[in-house]
Amino acid sequence: MQLFIFDDYESLSHRAADEIISLVKQKPNAVLCLAAGNTPVLTYKYLVQKARDENIDFSNCVFIGLDEWVGIPPENEGSCAWFLRKNIFNNLNFLPSRIHLFDALAVDLHTECNAMDRVIFYAGGIDLMVVGIGMNGHIGFNEPGTSFDLYSHISQLDATTRLVGQKYFKEQTSLGLGLTLGLKHLLESKKVVLLANGRSKADIIQKALLGEINPAVPASIIRRHTESIIMIDKEVASHLKQKDN
Numbered sequence: 001m002q003l004f005i006f007d008d009y010e011s012l013s014h015r016a017a018d019e020i021i022s023l024v025k026q027k028p029n030a031v032l033c034l035a036a037g038n039t040p041v042l043t044y045k046y047l048v049q050k051a052r053d054e055n056i057d058f059s060n061c062v063f064i065g066l067d068e069w070v071g072i073p074p075e076n077e078g079s080c081a082w083f084l085r086k087n088i089f090n091n092l093n094f095l096p097s098r099i100h101l102f103d104a105l106a107v108d109l110h111t112e113c114n115a116m117d118r119v120i121f122y123a124g125g126i127d128l129m130v131v132g133i134g135m136n137g138h139i140g141f142n143e144p145g146t147s148f149d150l151y152s153h154i155s156q157l158d159a160t161t162r163l164v165g166q167k168y169f170k171e172q173t174s175l176g177l178g179l180t181l182g183l184k185h186l187l188e189s190k191k192v193v194l195l196a197n198g199r200s201k202a203d204i205i206q207k208a209l210l211g212e213i214n215p216a217v218p219a220s221i222i223r224r225h226t227e228s229i230i231m232i233d234k235e236v237a238s239h240l241k242q243k244d245n
């Protein structure tokens with residue numbers, strides 16, 4: 001695990017975008033899993049700029065969606081699908097046939113999860129995951145208490161996620177379940193980049209990086225991954241004190 005502390009959100013986002021660009025240059029058919037959420041918005045903006053400047057082709061890449069709110073259609077602005085379309089797919093030349101997102105309206109959610117696991121398996125595994133961290137330490141919708149040993153699954157969203165998640169929606173929205181890749185996908189992914197910025201993430205990052213590696217703080221799993229990079233800004237790092245021995 002490597003930890004990088006940046007002066008600000010802008011420099012963090014540049015570095016994260018460079019990570020994606022450099023992989024795609026090296027492996028044009030890379031399998032990418034890029035999270036939705038506020039944290040990576042600037043990373044994706046810079047990714048699009050850099051891809052244009054350097055003429056990077058994403059048409060051979062495979063895109064794997066990390067998660068989705070069950071029951072929320074892709075036309076809803078709060079859905080992960082809508083976010084990804086706006087910030088990534090509309091601006092980079094991913095082929096629609098290589099974009100795999102959970103269908104959160106599927107009648108059989110278990111089948112949906114199994115289908116996603118098969119896609120990842122036949123794609124040869126994920127090369128790079130770029131993830132954020134929730135206020136409760138979740139990654140994707142792997143909520144506190146979720147086993148590190150799961151692939152895609154249906155997640156019972158916890159109270160924090162249901163509350164904080166309202167920020168993505170125009171109106172009060174009932175959120176109960178999510179579909180998500182599992183933490184086993186994260187462990188098996190060739191590389192993981194975890195991004196966090198702003199003072200509100202300082203406490204949970206401190207727990208994830210300095211507390212026990214334990215499903216109570218799902219993001220703590222990042223320390224089990226040898227090729228993980230944590231990118232945080234100074235505000236997040238301000239709470240990162242060594243544990244008393």
Ligand code: F6R
Pocket residue numbers: 035036037038039040066067080131132133134135138139140141
């Ligand atoms: C989004 C996702 C979530 C977010 C996390 C942080 O696809 O998987 O786990 O990464 O909730 O969200 P933001 O970045 O909005 O603080």
